Amino acid sequence: MLEYILAKYNFWIYVVLMMIGLYAMMGKRNLVKKLIGMNIFQTSIILFFVSIGVKKGGATVPIIMGDGHGHGQHLIQAADYLNPLPHVLMLTAIVVSIATTGVALATLILIYKRYHTLEEDEIMAIRKEASSYKTLG
């Protein structure tokens, strides 16, 4: 049982992180906390992807060291270097995550200008009052 957990412990860690992020996104009532939860969630996915590409047994970073002049490189073997593809994909995913956070923060500025609070319960109360005002008049 213990070896079972230890052989794949990276996956257990990322599951825990992801659940923390998901709970923060859905269960917290402060808008900034939701945003932080979104970041944690996306970070856990990035960790998951990067952990797929690891190779034990002496693999090194996927940069091929020549002798500076382009020739005389040693014979390249696939088992010597890490898997480059997940790193590539996750560079894009990190950028997407930052972009989404940026747009969400701009939206939060608009919300704050309008309602002067960032708690979702207070905002719902203000909106309910405003809409009941409308149906009266």
Place this chain on the structure above:
Amino acid sequence: MSEQFPALIIVVPLLGAFLTPIIGWRYRQLCRPWALMILAIPLCASCETLLEVVRTGPFSYNLGGWAPPWGIEYRVDYLSGLMLVLIAAIGLLAAFNAKPGITMDIRGKESQFYTLLLLQITGLLGIVITGDLFNVFVFLEISSLSGYGLIAHGEDGAPMATFNYIIIGTIGASFYLLGVGYLYMATGSLNIADLAAILPNLYHSKVILVGFAFFTTGVAIKMGLFPLHVWMPDAYTTAPGPVSTLIAPLMTKVAAYILIRIMFTLFQPEFSISVVPVATILGWMAVVAIIIGGIKALAQTDIKRMVTYIMIAEVGYIVMGISVMNRPGLTGAILHIVNDACMIFCLFLVIGAISYKGHGREIYHFQHLNKKMPFTMAAFVIVALSMCGIPPACGFFSKWYLIMGTIMAKQWIFSITLLGSSLVNGVLFFRIIEKAYLAPPEDGAHDHDPEEEDIVRDEAPASMLIPILITAAIIIILGPLSGKIIAAVIQHAVPAAF
């Protein structure tokens, strides 16, 4: 030249979007003709591509010359070609329609508006044409981000609705990315055609199962399938007029396209029937979506919110067509994607015209609209006929195939739900038509001064009226043409196993 068309379809709007802020900085009035000119090119290119596919069959285009699965490929087949033409056409008409609505809501920022519009269309076109799973994610995020920016500029509740949409939409896209990760972990490839060859040996693997579950959930969030539709009513109601006209017909349909790709191209259909009972689950969720969408639509007095709930029910139709897993059902679902996009687009155009002319959005204030805006209301009647499934409008034909599919699968409850929903649609639209056409005249009006009480004809401006008339004409023309479309395009898009 024509073999470069697939690349042109994406590159032209992309470069156009990059250049629009520069043009708008100097000459703000030039943004609109520039955007229209840029959008006309993907329309021509996608029509040409669809004709090419019909003539010679599906083809691939390798980006940068690298062979798949090491490089990215475009894969244009029947379904993609159809969706490309749909997105390009609706994009062009929506950009044409946008001008009066902008001067109302977003004065002074036209260059950014047109940039985001071009980026949205680029994102949607890119999702449809690509054959690589991670590429779908990148373009999904492009279209989502531009959608967030466009929607947040609406009425009073728009920033809050946008924030909810951001949170829920990001959950959806992240689930999709997680699904890609699981599939990559189990197979090592990201290319759809390559995966379709490797996956059948791995159907018993739990990793593939969980990956499929996350794919479907993520796409269902983006599509607005009940119970994951909670972001949709607020976001599309509070968005500005021209924005909801662009995003609402297209985003859900493209997500439905992704679902069809996952369930029929990536995984073979028998995965969804025998290994995991996904088809049954989706079917029942679709039934609930149709019922709840109809009930909530009946309760609304704001016409834009009512149409949003109708959209939720329409998504239920498409998913029901997918879930019955037979040829008429899937044909009906694909045909309904095309028809429903046109119908919802026309509805939002009409709503935009009515609210631009100052009549607001409450149903009970729509008296005498047939005299004030005759062409607009005529188009509205055509759309209403199509929604209820009355020939020769196109809605009848897609509903016919859907009902045939449910009968063939012996799911009687599904058929009854479809028929009942047509009835509910009839009630919904007849309310409005009655108010607009048949409202009794004002009391005691015609005894006094006739000139004073004359109802002035105050039709919508040309840039709103022309797309309305074109779309209404398309809805009528598409009806009898459905047979030809099915024979030439859709029946090859349905997998041969059915």
Place this chain on the structure above:
Amino acid sequence: MKNWFKLISWIAVIMTGALLIYGIHDMPAWGDPNSPANAHVSPHYILEASEKTATPNIVSAVLADYRGYDTLGETTVIFTAAISCLFLLRRRGGKK
């Protein structure tokens, strides 16, 4: 009302967590050099990238050459986010 939200989020989190843990069973062990992810497409990148693209850094070669289209999409994402923020935050009558 508050408790209802928290209950729904707990249920969703537990269900998703259970699904994820169910999936761990069939996953390859961490760092296995022969897992499908490390054995199917990437050896080609490692073996060929340095000659074909004249770049010693394989990640850059894949990012900018083999999958350069994804990088174009990523640049567009940044651009979209920038224009969205500009659209939302500029006050009316700011410039021109």
